[in-house]
Amino acid sequence: MLNVSAEIDKIKRSLMENGYKLTTQREIIVRVLLENERDHLSAEDVYMLVKEKFPEIGLATVYRTLELLAELQIVAKMNFGDGVARFDLRGHDHEHMHHHLICQHCGALDEIKEDWLTELEERVEREFGFKVLDHRLDFIGTYKECSNEECKRKKDKVVS
Amino acid sequence: MLNVSAEIDKIKRSLMENGYKLTTQREIIVRVLLENERDHLSAEDVYMLVKEKFPEIGLATVYRTLELLAELQIVAKMNFGDGVARFDLRGHDHEHMHHHLICQHCGALDEIKEDWLTELEERVEREFGFKVLDHRLDFIGTYKECSNEECKRKKDKVVS
DNA sequence: ATTTTTGCAAAGTTTTTGCATAATA
DNA sequence: TATTATGCAAAAACTTTGCAAAAAT
Numbered sequence: 001m002l003n004v005s006a007e008i009d010k011i012k013r014s015l016m017e018n019g020y021k022l023t024t025q026r027e028i029i030v031r032v033l034l035e036n037e038r039d040h041l042s043a044e045d046v047y048m049l050v051k052e053k054f055p056e057i058g059l060a061t062v063y064r065t066l067e068l069l070a071e072l073q074i075v076a077k078m079n080f081g082d083g084v085a086r087f088d089l090r091g092h093d094h095e096h097m098h099h100h101l102i103c104q105h106c107g108a109l110d111e112i113k114e115d116w117l118t119e120l121e122e123r124v125e126r127e128f129g130f131k132v133l134d135h136r137l138d139f140i141g142t143y144k145e146c147s148n149e150e151c152k153r154k155k156d157k158v159v160s
Numbered sequence: 161m162l163n164v165s166a167e168i169d170k171i172k173r174s175l176m177e178n179g180y181k182l183t184t185q186r187e188i189i190v191r192v193l194l195e196n197e198r199d200h201l202s203a204e205d206v207y208m209l210v211k212e213k214f215p216e217i218g219l220a221t222v223y224r225t226l227e228l229l230a231e232l233q234i235v236a237k238m239n240f241g242d243g244v245a246r247f248d249l250r251g252h253d254h255e256h257m258h259h260h261l262i263c264q265h266c267g268a269l270d271e272i273k274e275d276w277l278t279e280l281e282e283r284v285e286r287e288f289g290f291k292v293l294d295h296r297l298d299f300i301g302t303y304k305e306c307s308n309e310e311c312k313r314k315k316d317k318v319v320s
Numbered sequence: 321a322t323t324t325t326t327g328c329a330a331a332g333t334t335t336t337t338g339c340a341t342a343a344t345a
Numbered sequence: 346t347a348t349t350a351t352g353c354a355a356a357a358a359c360t361t362t363g364c365a366a367a368a369a370t
Binding site: 081085101104120123124130131133135137140141142 | 237239245264280283284288289290293294296297302305
């Protein structure tokens with residue numbers, strides 16, 4: 001992330017507008033999310049990382065903060081089927097969720113940051129009278145380079 | 161579902177091929193799924209419905225069966241963010257997951273049964289060397305008819 | 321007979337809640 | 346000082362597991 005304090009400011013504003021405060025704990029949580037933007041962290045992951053900077057924090061606070069950030073659309077709460085919710089910062093203007101490539105061979109969980117769905121969203125609106133506000137698109141499959149030998153890919157690489 | 165016993169047969173074959181049996185309990189669970197194809201049932205939902213026909217069943221059996229069916233790609237295990245896994249019969253030939261329209265206004269969880277992603281999957285393969293085996297596409301938004309007044313839509317209607 | 325499956329209860333995970341204390345406006 | 350937020354521990358919600366009995370091949 002390029003401009004951390006600008007991001008924090010924006011999030012602070014968003015919190016204030018809704019009657020919430022940017023407490024120390026909340027700020028640290030947001031910083032951890034900014035520093036691990038490509039990692040799809042679980043609440044537990046965030047908790048561990050926050051503890052390094054602020055050991056007094058409670059797990060409940062992490063859950064409550066992530067829930068709050070999700071409510072304000074600052075993060076997206078996702079579930080990739082492994083039994084834990086994962087949290088992902090939304091882009092700068094609460095942009096649509098990016099797409100995911102999930103490799104069954106090596107477990108990579110990569111992102112496509114372009115929005116490929118504009119046309120389909122127009123079609124949904126036209127055909128079903130449904131106004132799209134957000135979307136989720138995951139592709140499950142395998143990288144060709146994974147198919148044969150052992151996989152050399154790193155997890156959670158942003159591919160686009 | 162039009163031809164229940166043909167479907168059951170197909171699923172039975174799939175189980176047998178993998179060394180599993182179609183027990184009474186498993187068959188009833190599959191029937192419940194067939195009868196509620198458009199409903200995105202949770203394990204608990206399935207349990208309740210199965211109990212009506214076969215009260216001796218245990219919740220663990222339902223979980224184990226749904227897990228097994230997911231493994232064999234007969235059902236898809238989905239998570240829409242409400243903390244429970246939901247199960248959806250895949251189509252007749254283990255076809256790709258259908259797409260979802262999730263209305264934030266009325267809570268409708270509808271399906272688009274056509275596959276709109278063929279082109280994008282080719283693009284993923286071309287651009288990222290990623291072979292797509294399955295996908296997930298959800299649109300979150302509102303039905304126009306929902307936007308103003310109270311909503312008259314029924315939940316879980318298949319729209320296509 | 322051997323293997324698989326089941327039901328029950330217990331245990332495991334993840335997440336939420338209650339409440340007294342602390343921080344903030 | 347009134348409100349909001351926190352930490353802890355307890356509870357809740359969902360899912361998985363161990364095991365002896367039952368069912369199936």
